[in-house]
Amino acid sequence: MVRFVRKEESEEYANASGTSANSVGTLKRRSGEDSQAAAVNGGRLWRVVGVSFGLLCILQAALNVSLRLTLYSSDSVTPGIETGCKALAEERDQMEKKLNNIDQHTRQGWLYFNDSLYYISSTKKTWTDSRKDCQQRGADLVIINSREKLDFTRQFQKTIWIGLTDSETEGIWKWVDGSTLTTSYWHRGEPNSDQGRNEDCVENRFFKVPNSWNDESCDIQNFWICEKTAAP
Known part of the structure; x- marks a missing residue:
């Protein structure tokens, strides 16, 4: 009886030991699987971290290039725009002054033609006195250097003094300028x-007639035309 019990106890112990061994094996196997899984997951994590770091580096480089381009554009384009705007503003101011100058002179009887202003006298004077009158008006005797200007001066149906003389050297004709x-x-x-x-x-x-200039004594009296630029 005792032997039987001991035998059964021995078998139960053996079964228990086997179960324990199986459990331990199972635990070891699971532990190994968990470790492998952890290793795999760890590797994936490091790859994610590496890729993220790489993307951050690329983003930083792109940001640096963008900032440099922005600064370059600001340094090179902005001054050009400012210079252009300043030039346009100055041109506009000059045009306004010119228009005001033309308006003031036309109110005083001057005529505007080809960017110049002309005063046609209503009395007669010598060449020298005619020129003095023009100079007192901030102008001078008219200079005729084109067919268009010649036709303009002849439309007033007057024989006029023009700003041409050889009084300094005979035969060498010079304009008043x-x-x-x-x-x-x-x-x-x-x-x-x-x-x-x-x-x-x-x-x-x-x-x-096609041409209408005549040299004359400076002491006779004629009408005259004064000329000055329309710019103030």
Whole structure:
């Protein structure tokens, strides 16, 4: 009886031991699986961290490039825009002053033509006195250097003094601004110092001929035209 009991106890112990061994094996196996899973998850985590860090680096680089481009644009484009706006503002101010100047002179009887202002006299004076009158008006005797301007001065149906003379050197014709004559509209046979007279000044006749300049004595009296720029 005792042997039987001991045998049963021995078998139960053996079964228990086997169960324990199985449990321990199972635990070890699970522990190994958990460790493997943890290792896998850890590897994935590090990959995620690495990728995230890489993306942050790329984002930082892109941000730096963007900031540099912005600063470059601000340094190079903004001054150009400011300079352009300033130039436009100055041009607008000059135009306003010019228009005001034209308006004031036309109210005083001046005529506007090709960006210049002209005063046509209603009385006659010598060439020298005519020029003095123009200078007192802030102008000078008209300079005719184009066919268009020649036709403009002849429309008033007056023989007028123009700002051309050879009083300094005979035969060398100069305009009142000091420039030498290059384009001329002498009437046929002129200049000629007719009958030996000292004809050092030039008048423009209104006759309907292609060219209408005539050299004349500066002491005779004619109408005259003053000219000055329309800019203030």
